[in-house]
Amino acid sequence: xxxxxxxxxxxxxxxxxxxxxxxxxxxxxxxxxxxxxxxxxxxxxxxxxxxxxxxxxxxxxxxxxxxxxxxxxxxxxxxxxxxxxxxxxxxxxxxxxxxxxxxxxxxxxxxxxxxxxxxxxxxxxxxxxxxxxxxxxxxxxxxxxxxxxxxxxxxxxxxxxxxxxxxxxxxxxxxxxxxxxxxxxxxxxxxxxxxxxxxxxxxxxxxxxxxxxxxxxxxxxxxxxxxxxxxxxxxxxxxxxxxxxxxxxxxxxxxxxxxxxxxxxxxxx
Amino acid sequence: xxxxxxxxxxxxxxxxxxxxxxxxxxxxxxxxxxxxxxxxxxxxxxxxxxxxxxxxxxxxxxxxxxxxxxxxxxxxxxxxxxxxxxxxxxxxxxxxxxxxxxxxxxxxxxxxxxxxxxxxxxxxxxxxxxxxxxxxxxxxxxxxxxxxxxxxxxxxxxxxxxxxxxxxxxxxxxxxxxxxxxxxxxxxxxxxxxxxxxxxxxxxxxxxxxxxxxxxxxxxxxxxxxxxxxxxxxxxxxxxxxxxxxxxxxxxxxxxxxxxxxxx
Numbered sequence: 251x252x253x254x255x256x257x258x259x260x261x262x263x264x265x266x267x268x269x270x271x272x273x274x275x276x277x278x279x280x281x282x283x284x285x286x287x288x289x290x291x292x293x294x295x296x297x298x299x300x301x302x303x304x305x306x307x308x309x310x311x312x313x314x315x316x317x318x319x320x321x322x323x324x325x326x327x328x329x330x331x332x333x334x335x336x337x338x339x340x341x342x343x344x345x346x347x348x349x350x351x352x353x354x355x356x357x358x359x360x361x362x363x364x365x366x367x368x369x370x371x372x373x374x375x376x377x378x379x380x381x382x383x384x385x386x387x388x389x390x391x392x393x394x395x396x397x398x399x400x401x402x403x404x405x406x407x408x409x410x411x412x413x414x415x416x417x418x419x420x421x422x423x424x425x426x427x428x429x430x431x432x433x434x435x436x437x438x439x440x441x442x443x444x445x446x447x448x449x450x451x452x453x454x455x456x457x458x459x460x461x462x463x464x465x466x467x468x469x470x471x472x473x474x475x476x477x478x479x480x481x482x483x484x485x486x487x488x489x490x491x492x493x494x495x496x497x498x499x500x501x502x503x504x505x506x507x508x509x510x511x512x513x514x515x516x517x518x519x
Numbered sequence: 520x521x522x523x524x525x526x527x528x529x530x531x532x533x534x535x536x537x538x539x540x541x542x543x544x545x546x547x548x549x550x551x552x553x554x555x556x557x558x559x560x561x562x563x564x565x566x567x568x569x570x571x572x573x574x575x576x577x578x579x580x581x582x583x584x585x586x587x588x589x590x591x592x593x594x595x596x597x598x599x600x601x602x603x604x605x606x607x608x609x610x611x612x613x614x615x616x617x618x619x620x621x622x623x624x625x626x627x628x629x630x631x632x633x634x635x636x637x638x639x640x641x642x643x644x645x646x647x648x649x650x651x652x653x654x655x656x657x658x659x660x661x662x663x664x665x666x667x668x669x670x671x672x673x674x675x676x677x678x679x680x681x682x683x684x685x686x687x688x689x690x691x692x693x694x695x696x697x698x699x700x701x702x703x704x705x706x707x708x709x710x711x712x713x714x715x716x717x718x719x720x721x722x723x724x725x726x727x728x729x730x731x732x733x734x735x736x737x738x739x740x741x742x743x744x745x746x747x748x749x750x751x752x753x754x755x756x757x758x759x760x761x762x763x764x765x766x767x768x769x770x771x772x773x774x775x776x777x778x779x780x781x782x783x
Contacts (some may be wrong), residue, residue, distance in 0.1 A: 311677050329680055341678035345696040346771045354692070355682035388775035406682065 253323050253440035254310055256333075256410050257284040257321040261317035263303050271375045279468035281317075283461060288440040289411070292453035294505060295463030296512030301337070301446045303469075308444060309335045311357050318492040321410070334408030336399055338415045349374060349383035355406040375493050376429040377431065393424040400428075411436075411443045418448070419448065429456060429485040438483055450505060454497055464503050465512035473504040542605045560743040568747035579751070584626075585728040587755065589648045589717035594710055596649065598658025602702055604657075605664025606694060624661070630654045632704060641726055652716025656709040660702055667701030668694055700774065703767045757764045 261281045267273035285291045295301050306312035307319060310330040319326040321333070342351045346376055353370035357363075374380055377397040387395055396416060403411065415427045416432075433456060436443060447453050448456035451462045462473035479493055488494055543562050550561040564607035608615040608622075634651050641647040671694060679693050721730025729748055736744030 304678075309677075309681060312679070331683065335678070335681040335682070337674050337678055339674045340672075341674045343675060343679070343693065343696070345700070347773075353686075354679070356677075358683040358685070358688050358692075386773040388773070402682065 252349045253287075254284040254320070255287040255289070255322060256280060256305065256444065257320045258308065259318045261304070261307055261314045261319070261364070263307065263312065264315045267420070276468045277466060278307075278314075279470050281470050283471060284416040285410070285444055286321075287442050289310050290436060290443045290445065290456060291461060292447055292457040292459070293461045293463060294306050294450055294453045294501070296448055296505075296509045297448060297467065298516065299466040299508075299512060300412055300446075300469040301463060305412050305444065308410075309333055311335075319449070330410070332408060333410040333412055334406055336403045336411070336413045336416045338418065340395065342395055342398055342402070342433055344387050347386055348379060348390065348394075350399055351387070352401045352405055354402060357453040360405070360406045363501075365475070369405060370401075374398075374403045377401045377421070393420055393428065396420060396428060397431075400435075405519065407439075409441055410439050413443065413445045413499045415447055415459045417452070431479065432456070433483060433485070444471055449500065450501060451489060452485070454479075454494060455488050457482060460497075460501060462501060462508070465493070465508045465515065473501070477502050539635070550552045550567055556742075558742065560746045564743040565746045568744050569750060572747070572751070579729075579732070582727055582732055583751070584727050585645060585753070586714075586717050586721065586730065586752075589645050589728070590650065590710075590759065591655055592645070593649045593652030593716055594713040595651040597713065598660050598709065600700065601657045601660025602664050605661045605667060606690070606698060606701070607666025609665045609698075610690070610694065622661075627660045630718055634720055640722050648717045648720030648725070648728070651714070651720040653711045655712040655716045659705050659709045659712060663701040663705040664698045667698045671697045696726070701773060706763045706767065710754060710763050714752070714756050714759065717725065725732055740772065 257283055258349060261278055262273055262276065263278040264276045267275075273426055281304065283291075283293075284302075293301055293304065300411050302344060303312065307314050309328065310326050310328055310333075312318070319330075336384065344353065346354065348369065349370050352373055353361075354367040356366040356369065361369075370421065371380075371383060374383060377400050379397050379401070382394065385394075390398065396419075399416070417428050420428065429452060445453070450460075453508070457477050460475045461474075463469050464472045475497060477497060479497075480490055481489060546559065547562050550556040550559055606620065614714040630651070633654060634647070637647040641650055675693055675697075676689065679689055684692060717728070718730040718733075721728035721733050724732075725731045729752055733745050734746040736742075736748065
């Protein structure tokens with residue numbers, strides 16, 4: 251197998267309570283995961299199982315307690331400069347217009363302003379926000395903000411794209427549109443994608459591979475499924491494909507138990 | 520009846536003016552009595568004093584200039600140092616932990632008592648007043664910025680870091696704009712306090728300024744001049760506040776206003 255774009259090797263993340271050093275919580279335990287260049291991998295799991303922790307470790311925002319992250323073979327020690335991260339929450343700078351937000355990454359990298367603006371306008375058009383260059387985040391709808399965040403992440407042309415439930419706050423129609431747009435953009439560039447979601451339909455419809463995580467604490471992968479559905483896909487149409495239904499049933503059989511476990515734990519607390 | 524008045528309508532203006540006229544009328548009638556006039560002055564006399572200051576004898580301009588320059592200098596020096604220190608301490612937990620008790624002590628101290636010391640240090644000119652007003656403005660801005668820096672959304676910071684921002688860029692593009700919004704929420708308070716500091720400083724010892732005029736008038740029981748001074752100070756405080764409001768509107772146009780819709 252060719253060198254992985256991103257590989258997590260035996261990652262364990264234990265958080266220590268700030269007030270009481272004896273209070274420990276192991277969010278992720280001994281997790282190994284590799285993503286090939288150009289591969290679209292989704293990670294699904296019950297809520298609160300440490301999916302975002304894995305993503306933060308991959309981004310270099312969080313140092314694992316033990317284990318190693320490799321980016322194209324190089325061990326990662328600080329921020330993952332080859333990755334773009336699309337956050338779950340609001341991450342646009344509220345004092346910048348849509349265009350200025352999109353070009354932020356280019357500005358930080360010292361790209362000449364005229365060139366940055368041109369590329370920024372081009373990306374805004376690509377995500378369907380042409381003509382909204384001067385809107386501030388609070389003047390845009392939730393879906394528009396997500397599009398701007400997508401453009402902001404992709405304009406730097408990262409080799410690895412990390413996405414943390416990017417569409418979970420959107421209504422179902424907007425969500426399917428965005429999913430298709432992301433798939434189109436991905437088909438054109440073929441970058442490695444690590445996609446975190448709690449929505450199994452979304453995971454199957456978009457990915458090459460779906461990894462199922464166990465309920466926390468001590469989350470680790472418990473199942474892995476290759477999604478051999480034909481591409482290009484339309485996320486709405488593919489749901490009726492017989493193979494989709496089969497895969498859904500197989501993955502759900504594994505996931506269901508964990509979801510129930512996670513739910514029972516949350517009820518106990 | 521009052522419920523039917525809509526904000527911003529002409530009838531609101533009418534009621535506001537009517538209230539002013541009523542107050543002035545009552546004042547005028549009551550001050551026919553010389554005893555009342557001695558303590559409360561007479562509105563027509565007060566108006567005459569203001570008119571003389573600005574139009575006939577034109578002798579207030581130098582004093583007004585002194586007071587306003589003290590205020591504006593204190594406002595800018597206090598805001599900029601407050602912003603700088605707030606950013607610095609907000610970003611370096613070690614320094615802020617060491618300095619914490621001193622900052623608390625300096626803030627709880629009634630700073631008006633510093634006026635005599637500043638008088639000794641900086642003389643009776645404008646700088647002793649500027650120094651006093653700066654101590655008032657500084658802490659307001661400082662605490663707002665300090666709080667603002669610590670409450671910058673972690674998602675914004677993580678996002679900027681993932682987009683390749685280095686420490687200096689984080690400071691310039693995330694911390695500073697975020698702190699600025701907190702500074703602006705404090706500027707209305709601090710412009711008022713700059714004015715208070717300047718006038719109190721003049722009142723405690725000076726050779727010019729509106730505070731000095733009021734002090735002189737009080738010494739001769741000229742209550743009309745005292746009231747005239749108060750009216751002039753109030754008017755200029757409102758003007759300064761309005762200017763800050765304009766600056767805020769320009770710089771903070773990215774902030775959502777409630778109920779804002781787009782006119783087509």
